[in-house]
Amino acid sequence: MESSAPLASQLRLAVLRLSRRLRQQAVDEIxxxxxxxxxxxxxxxxxxxxxxxxxxxxxPPSMTRIAARLEERGLVVRRSDDVDRRVARVAISPAGQAVLEQTRNRRDAYLAVRIQDLSEEEQELLARAVPLLERLAAESADLEAATPVS
Structure with missing residues (x-):
């Protein structure tokens, strides 16, 4: 069996590029x-x-800073825990939900336009690849603990 390293490298680069393009579709300077x-x-x-x-x-200190920024912008609501007042809890606000929906809609639209430019056969191939990509993403959490980063 051939080494999967070249495919892994190509897939990594393609996923990173696509991820970067999708991140650029976020709204509201988030x-x-x-x-x-x-x-x-x-x-x-x-x-x-x-x-x-x-x-x-x-x-946790990084999350505290992120949550503070989200709260300042009205995207989450922070409150003290009912049982332990030292514990801060966050919930999404209507404005936060709107930002998420707008971002998701922009990202879906971005992909839809690009997918529409593919041939019918390419679209079918891409549709068949989605479950494989989902499996790779799901299994990565199990592998992260066992695989050293080099």
């Missing part, structure tokens, strides 16, 4: 870290900052 945290809060509901930091795989 940073990728802020957008990711906002999306996590939208997906999981109200979260403690510690839980959100863990989900985002960043240090």
């Amino acid at each position: 940073t990728p870290s802020q957008l990711s945290a906002l999306a996590s809060v939208a997906k999981h509901g109200e979260l403690s900052l510690g839980t959100l930091a863990s989900l985002e795989r960043i240090a």
Whole structure:
């Protein structure tokens, strides 16, 4: 069996380029870290900052700064935990939900225009590749702990 290294390198570059283009479609001057945290809060509901930091795989002090910026812009609402007043919790605000929806719509539109330029056969091939890409993304969390970065 041939080495998968050349394919891995090509895929990495293509995914990074596409990811960069999609990040550029964000609205409201939001940073990728802020957008990711906002999306996590939208997906999981109200979260403690510690839980959100863990989900985002960043240090708690960094999450505190991100949450403060999101709160300043009215994209999340922060409150103290009912049980432990030392714990801060965040929930998405209507403005935050609007930013997420606008960003998702812009990104989907960006991709839709480019996909429309592909032939029918290329579109079918891309549709068949989506489940494979999802598997690669899902399995990466399991591999990260076992694979050293070099």
